[in-house]
Amino acid sequence: MVSLLIMLNFLSNSYELNDSMLKVIFIDLASLTFPHILLEYLIEKNEQ
Numbered sequence: 609m610v611s612l613l614i615m616l617n618f619l620s621n622s623y624e625l626n627d628s629m630l631k632v633i634f635i636d637l638a639s640l641t642f643p644h645i646l647l648e649y650l651i652e653k654n655e656q
Contacts, residue, residue, distance in 0.1 A: 612632060612636065615632045615635065616628055616629065616632050619631055619632060
């Protein structure tokens with residue numbers, strides 16, 4: 609939650625609030641998705 613506010617504050621200096629919120633949401637989703645994909649790949653590779 610704190611990182612969300614920090615990123616939103618940092619981006620709001622350069623972009624409008626709406627654009628900043630969209631960028632923060634995209635970054636948060638990417639940060640959750642990438643480790644999951646990497647974990648699935650490593651598990652699948654380990655099984656072979």
